[in-house]
Amino acid sequence: MTIEAPSATQSTVDAMVVQHQVEQFLYHEAALLDSHSYEEWVALFTDDAHYFMPLRRTMTRRQLHLEFTKPGEMAYFDENKTWLETRAAKFATGTSWAEDPPSRTRHLVTNVRIVKDDGHELAVHSNFLLYRTRLKNDVDQWVGRREDRLRRVGTGLAIVKRFIYLDQTVLQSGNLSTFF
C-alpha cells in the first residue's frame, strides 16, 4: 500500500483554515469556562440555541440504539439560551454555594472533526475531558463527546446546537454545576 503525499491544493488549504478557525473557537470557549466567564460564554450561543445532555444507560448490544435518551425525554441538560443565561446569572449571584469557593476546572478539547460544512453552518464533533477539583480534595472527571452545530456570524462563529454525550451512566459526581 502506498500513501499519496498530500498536495497542498487550494481546497486543502481552505479546509485547514476552517479547521483552525473552528479549533480556535472551541479553545476560546473552553478558556472562558475555565476562567468562570460564564456570561461571556453564553453570549457565544445563538438565540435559537439548543444545549442538551441526555441520560445514558447501560444497555445490551442488541438495544444499544436506546442507550441515550432523546429530547422530550429525561435529560441532565435541556436548555434554550434563556436557561443558559439563567444558569450563568445564578453563578454570578454570589450565593451559589456549590461554586463558592469556586471549583477549578480545565476543559480539554480534542479530536475536533468538521463533519459537514454547507457554507453557512458547520457540524463539528469533538471529544472532551473536563477535570474539576474542589475544596481540598474533591476530584471529578467527565469524559465524553460533543456534537456541535456552529453558525458563521459576522466574522466569527456561534453555537447553534450542542449535544453532550457523557461516558458515564450512573454519574460519579455529586452535581453537574458546570458547563460542558
Place this chain on the structure above:
Amino acid sequence: MTDVPSVVDRLDDLVRLDTGELDRRIFSDQEIFDLEMKNIFGRAWLFLCHDTQIPKRGDFFEAPMGSDNVLVVRQRDGSIRAFLNTCSHRGNAVCRAEEGNVRNFMCTYHGWTFGLDGELVGVPGKSIFYKDKLDLSKHPLRKVAQLDTYRGFVFATFDETAPPLEEYLGATGRLGLDLIAERGDMVAVPGVQKFTVQTNWKFTVDNVFDYYHPQITHMSAFSVGLIPAPPDDFVEGGAKSDTGANLEVPFLPTDLHNFVVVGEYGHAISGPDQESLEVSAGPEPFAWRHKPEVEERLGRHGGRVAGHPHIFPTTWVTTNAQLSLRVPRSPDVTEIWWFSFRDRNASQEEQAASLDSQIHFFGPAGMLEQEDGENWAQSTLQTKGLQSREVPQLLKMGLGTSEVVKEDGLAFMDAPINEHAQLWTYHAWREWLRNPSWEELRERTIPRDRY
C-alpha cells in the same frame, strides 16, 4: 480492645426525642449501616420502579433493594416479578444492563438460562456433565418475598411476614403516591437520572422535610427567580456573609403555615400548606387538584399538602410529579435516583412544560439540587472526626409546641417551619433498628398527641 459499648447497644442515646438531639455516629458507623441493611432494608417495602417503565413482556429494570440488586421483570401474563440479579450457579450477575427487554436471562459465566419468571430453563451439559442429576426446579433465581403495586408504583419486600403494601403505606404513604397518581393518566418519562453523593443516606432523607434550608442553601435560585420571589416585607435578616454583611434571607409567607403529617412505620410529610402557597405561587400549579373527584380522593386534609411526602425508608415524592430514591451504597456513599412522571393525556405543551421544570429543579444539574450535595457530604465528613462527632446533631425546631390532630387516618400538625418530620423519621429509624415484630413496630410508630 476497648470497653466502649457498641453503638447498637446504645440506641436510646442515639436518638433523643425529648431534647431533639442525635448522636452523629449514626451517619458514619459501619456497624449501624450493616444493621440498617438488615433490619430496615431487609424488611421494608421498597420502591422498585413504575409499572409504565416495563410495559411489554420481557421488559426489565434493575432496582436496588438494600445491599442487593433485583431485576423487575414483566411476565408473559402481564404480571410483574422481581428476583435477585445473581445466578443460582455461582453468583454471577445474570443481567448486566440497567434496563431493557429480553426473552430470557442467560448467565454469561457458564450459560445457565433463566426464564422471565426466574425459573432455570437451560443448563449446558445437563446430561453429559450433570448426568441429568441436577433438579432444575430447585435452582431458580431467588425471588423477593412479596411484590405488589399501588396505583402503578411497584414495591417489594424481602420479608414474607411484612404486612400488605397498602397497610404498610398507611394513609400517609398512600397520600404521597396519590399526589402523583391523581394528576392524570401518569406514565414514567423515559430515563432515570442517577448520580452519586459522598454522604450518608439519612442526610438525604431528612433534607426532604427541611424547609428551613431553601432560603439559604438555594438563595441563588431565589435570586434568579427560579423560586417565586417573596414579598419584600417578608425579607428578614439573621444570616451574615463572611464579609459581615447581612444577607437578606427570603422567608416566604408559607413558612408560617406548614402542614406536617406523621404516620406509622415512619412515613411523613412536611412543607407548606397548599392554601398559603397559592397566595404566593398562584393557583395554577394546583389547578389539577380542584376537580371534584381529585378533591374527594385526596380528602380534606390530603389536599392541603404542598410539601414533601416521604415513604420510609428512602422514597420521596416531590410537588413536581417526581419521585426520588435515595440509595445507600455504603455509610458515606449514596446514589440519588430520579423518576419523573407525566400525564399522557395532557397537551404537548403541558407535557413539555412539566419536563422542563423537572429537569431544571432537581437532579445533578438541577438548579436547586446542585447546591444540596455538598452540604450533605460535608456534614457526613465531619461525623468522622473523633471530636466533631461528639457534637450532637440538632433537631429542636418547634419541639414540644405542636398539637397533633388525628382525622381521616392522618396525624397532622399545623405549625411554622419545624423539624418534627425529621425527628419522627429518626424515631422510626431507631425502632426499626431494634428489629421488633411488625405489630410492635407499628405500635411504636403510632404518633403521640403532641410533638
